[in-house]
Amino acid sequence: MFVFDNLSILFVFLIMLGVVPNLFYSFGYLPHIKRKVHYLVHYFGFIISMLGVVIAGNALVFLLFWELMSLTSWQLILTEIEDKSTIKAARFYFFMTHFGFVFLLLFFLIVTNGNLEIDFNSMKIIASNFAYPTLLFFFAVLGLLSKAGVVPMHVWLPYAHPAAPSPVSALMSGVMLKVAIYGLFRFLFDILSNWQLEWGVLILILGAISSLVGVLYALSEHDIKALLANHSIENIGIILLGFGMGMIFLSLKLPTLSAFAFMAALFHSFNHMSFKSLLFMGAGSVLHQTKTKNMEKYGGLIKAMPITAFTFLLASISISALPPTNGFLSEWMIFQSLLGSSSIDNISLKLAIPFSVFALALTGGLAIACFVKVFGITFLGLHRSTNAKHAHEVNTMMKIGMILMSLVVVSLMLFTPFYMKLFDGVTNQLLHVSIYNKIFPNIWSMHSISDNGGIVSPLILLAGLIVLTLSIYAIYKSLNIKHRVYHTWACGYNTSAKTQYSATGFAGPIRRFFTWLYNPDEHFEKEVIPGHKTKFKDASFSVHVRPLFERSLYQSSVKWTNKMSYYVYRLAHFEQSRYAAMIFNILLSVLFSYRIFVHEFSWATLALESVVMIISIKVLLIGDKK
């Protein structure tokens, strides 16, 4: 009924690391929640159900906890029900999560032969005898990755995560998405055994696209929580880049490279859990003080909220993959495993992989731009609203939560060998190779596993940075330089909150460069002083980005369904004579298609019969246009 192997224990550990600081934060946040009992019941239910999923030993328990996880998080989104957009977001989330659930159910019904209580080993036997393994793979991918928020099933994330209270956003984004990654490990290793090369390539492509799409939409966003939700899409993409490389290497019978890539994916899962939880907590503290999610109303918060600001800065550096933080280390590992591909013979794969390297590197660059924007606009400069002016540091419990989570971030950076040992236990169980000793011959430096691979040494980098910074600082102190405080030089004009850059303005060049993707809706109004052409009293500029996937995939499918249902409606309200005509047409088409497809085939009769069909439909069924 339950399994407690290395994989399950590792994810239990991940969930606990994410949950414990969150508990403190959550209790600090509790006074601001109106429906306390509702919140607490679902909060603990959510945590227990996530733990349940990762230790589930058979399909029934897995599905039960999976559904419980979806339902409790759905109710948690509905905690602050006053907002109209919350209900819309919750409905969307409910729909998407059950869209995934259907595929999981189908998957399990096939691999268990209907007996949902058998364990994973028996499922493996049934799955290996199933004629269409790729179908099973697609079911698993659709079911799990719609929960993980991978393009094109990511659309619910930027709605659902901001709507939930901040501790819940931290849990959903930091921890719940990793449960889907757990599912991917469990299903692919313990149920589907005979992989094909294309599966790994598919995961790799999905990862590359998700990482780019996520970071690009994050840049254009100025709702701070929606921005972080978009970054979750990006980071899940990066995890899948590692996962996909692992799958490709395993299909090519390169188990050590594969183990390295899977360890990179696991490491990035841990890192994303830590810094994304911390970022959501920081965003929650800011939101709690300023009462708005709009970044354009923040500014200068570092003076009032130093602890929030510096923990947020730590997480920002880490998520931007800047050395020597943990985010950098895991992206370095993924980068190394992508570069390990230079020994592959398959030429089309070789060409696909530089594209992934490019996607990863561009993602890194854009993530830096994005987090300069978030940190700079939120915490630096002058306050842009009265609420931001009167903000002060949050209560002790919330501070403890943020500090504990930043300790998790720091521990992932400093004690990398320890975590690697844990991941090695998992890859040892799944792939039967242990590469810990190759990655860490000593605890100071981390080695890549590929031929002529690189080495990175987080501790030396960190020590070098600290020593250099301190020695420059010592020189600075020894010079005993005078200080003077004066106002900012703005070419003779006054500096005010309105003259500084806004979040929209900051992302302006990038938005303009990627116009084809954003397709922005710009509104620019200004009140010109009479008699002048360029001088104006007041002006407002707003820009709204229309998400491509939502527009093309979701809204157009809604439109098509509406259109179809209109025709079905018309069909149901025909005059009686037309029913007879319809039956006649159906009969005709059945006879014709029997003749064409089963009896004998010739192009001449096909053409003739098509013409007859079209005429008969036009004359009898559609009739004259009125």
Add this chain to the structure above:
Amino acid sequence: MILYIFSIMLLIFLAPLMPSFMKMVKMYLLYKKPISIFQGYRDFSKLLSKEIIISKETSAITTIAPFLVLSPLLLTLFFLPPIVRGEYYVSFVDAFTITGLISLSTFFLMLIGLDSASSFGGLGSSREAFISALVEPAMILTLFSVSLMAKDLGIGQDGINLSLHFPSAHIASFIFAGISFFILLIAENGRIPVDNPETHLELTMVHEAMILDLSGFYLLLIESAGSVKFIIFASIFVSLFVPFGLNLPVILAILVFIAKLFILAIIVALLEVNIAKLRLFKVPNLLGIAIVFAFLSLITFYVLGA
């Protein structure tokens, strides 16, 4: 080990010389009275004795960040390819780490721009974020391509390998990577046509806009960071793409290395005199060329083996 420390000291010593040298060459070509090559040192000592003026709108970031702008770049100096044969060098640091350290420095520089609540700072940060986001993929792809040709991912080791076995079989992809890296050298160091280091006009400036509110020692740190960054890019360029002269006797090898740096500086100065600055939204085209060349280099290496 002594040579290793000596070469780092040499690079630090050369760093302020390069910008003044380029300016000197430019002024000479424009029939102006050229500044002294030691102008960099004069500015250095002048800034050292000046008082620091801090804007009252700024926060702790302005007092911390200048140190963190300089220190990652100084750390990068330790990981560069060797100048002479037989010298100790750090062989293992790869493209991703070096790019990361440079980005770390840029990250704090951009925060300084946003800290003073001036519209200029935000403008500079926004443009720098835009440019450096596009530089990063090109840089990683280029250095990756070179390290494939040199058969080692470590940049330091690549310098040795390339000087021992010049990749004449892969000359096409080698040249593509070289072109790409040269564009990056110009873009990352804010030279014409990407940025003009000499103007203070809000339409054109990128780097200068971010540091408008710094003075005294802080400005010194940022200015030194700028020159150190140029020397990093220049020495990577001459060690990887002009890999000659490493095997000469020690003194000669060092002289050849310095000569290569100065020739590169002359080329950059000539370019600056002869072309106009690009509009900001034309800059991605230039960086796009760098990315395309980096891709081309990788693909020619993989597919054609050339």
